[in-house]
Amino acid sequence: MTTQVIFKIDKALKNKAMAKAQREGIAFASVLKLATKAFVNGDLNLGLVGSEQFNVTSNREIKQALKDIAKNKNLSSGFSSVKEARKFLKA
Secondary structure (H helix, E strand, C coil), rough: CCCCHHHHHHHHHHHHHHHHHHHHHCCHHHHHHHHHHHHHHCCCCCCHHHHHHHHHHHHHHHHHHHHHHCCCCCCCCCCCHHHHHHHHCHH
């Protein structure tokens, strides 16, 4: 017995994947089935793909935070309890 899986994917990505599958002489549905089987069997490991794209404000804040970390600036000393952390945050 088979079942249908429906999910959303970027149209350009789908078109590229379908074209590549066609060039390699395999149906795109077969690619998806094989990838699913490989994932279930542990033969397909997923990792971080691509890089995060931040908006201008977030990007500026992250860059500044990384600079501060490198300079050991604006860092807390660490906490041994939730009570200490709350006290620090309220100060």
